[in-house]
Amino acid sequence: MILSPQLTDGEQTPRYWYFSTARGSVPALKAELKQRLPQMRPSYSSGGFLTYKQDGGTVLPSSFRKLIFAGACVEAIGKLVGGSPKGFWEMAAPTVQRELKQRQRFCLHVWSPDSGGRGEPALTPEARRLFYEITAEVPAALAERLEPTPEAREGEFCLDVIVTADGTWWLGRHRADSLHRRCPGGLFPLTPPPDAASRAWLKFEEGLWWSGFPIAVGSRCADIGAAPGGGSQALLSRGAEVIGVDPAEIAPSVLRSPNFRHLRGKISALRRSEFLKTRWIIADMNVAPSYTLDALEEIVLRPKMAVRGLLFTMKLFSLAMAADIPAHIRRIKSWGFNQVRVRQLTFNHQEVMAAALKKPFRR
Ligand SMILES: C[S@@+](CC[C@H](N)C(=O)[O-])C[C@H]1O[C@@H](n2cnc3c(N)ncnc32)[C@H](O)[C@@H]1O
CATH class of the missing domain: 3.40.50.150 (Vaccinia Virus protein VP39)
Structure with a gap:
């Protein structure tokens, strides 16, 4: 089922934005957004996932790069309840087609916000599985332009699928204009060597x-x-x-x-x-x-x-x-x-x- 598709072309208002942070840092990110981006109003949030509505004004990409506590910052496209790869592509294809008028390729980032679990932050097995399921259903017209792996190149256009604990898929987009924005969910992928002295x-x-x-x-x-x-x-x-x-x-x-x-x-x-x-x-x-x-x-x-x-x-x-x-x-x-x-x-x-x-x- 498609809910509130809020399709944007980068110009329309209101625009919605999704942010992620470590669960323990939610108050710090909220305070930072209030101070740095006063044109944003808090909307739905759950755990380490926050949505904001932009009432007007301009948001420069540099404002996102300066945020201390945001893991990922994504412009909303819409959300899917009971999401499926087919439903995803129906909703995302117009945005991708518009973007691809100006650029060659795009990347798919599938991730879940911090659920407060134990262990090091990383993409969940479900997010990894969904990446391949969604990739397998890419429409023929877009297939050659989709990167085969989730790590984006510098400056690349990325589609986001954020899967929250209640099973909702939040669709969004961002530009991979920094190291962390090249990684799904801003999660830098690292595995320590066997002889690592400490975390x-x-x-x-x-x-x-x-x-x-x-x-x-x-x-x-x-x-x-x-x-x-x-x-x-x-x-x-x-x-x-x-x-x-x-x-x-x-x-x-x-x-x-x-x-x-x-x-x-x-x-x-x-x-x-x-x-x-x-x-x-x-x-x-x-x-x-x-x-x-x-x-x-x-x-x-x-x-x-x-x-x-x-x-x-x-x-x-x-x-x-x-x-x-x-x-x-x-x-x-x-x-x-x-x-x-x-x-x-x-x-x-x-x-x-x-x-x-x-x-x-x-x-
Ligand atoms: C979090 S641990 C450091 C972990 C370390 N960076 C690593 O890579 O394994 C904090 C360390 O700070 C050290 N420390 C605390 N106060 C210090 C001080 N005044 N001078 C030097 N080391 C100090 C402690 O002895 C402790 O080993």
């Missing part, structure tokens, strides 16, 4: 892809709050030389690397001369963001220090701490990092990741 490997591997930092063979890095060593492993696998700072034990698999050196102790107790050659710092201490920022500031503002980029977690012990993020960003910029981004990555739990870069970089 922190996931968030730093994702963070390094997201930041685009050019960490390469011989890059000099420091990892503050390194134990047991997942983040350091993500750096070491790129050929970096890593100083790992932590009072706690580092995993033997990390200590074995000739490119890793453990400085045992709290960051406050170490000589700053240890970091003179450091160009990249990652940090992941289980402390309040203000402590992490104090520690980083103390290093990067020292004379003779030439740090080019920072990638670090800011722990949100309560969601109210999300309100302080804009002030943190201003503080990081005041150290000379002119590009600062913050996002709750797929593998960040009660925390966000910050990436700060000096560009151009002069020693």
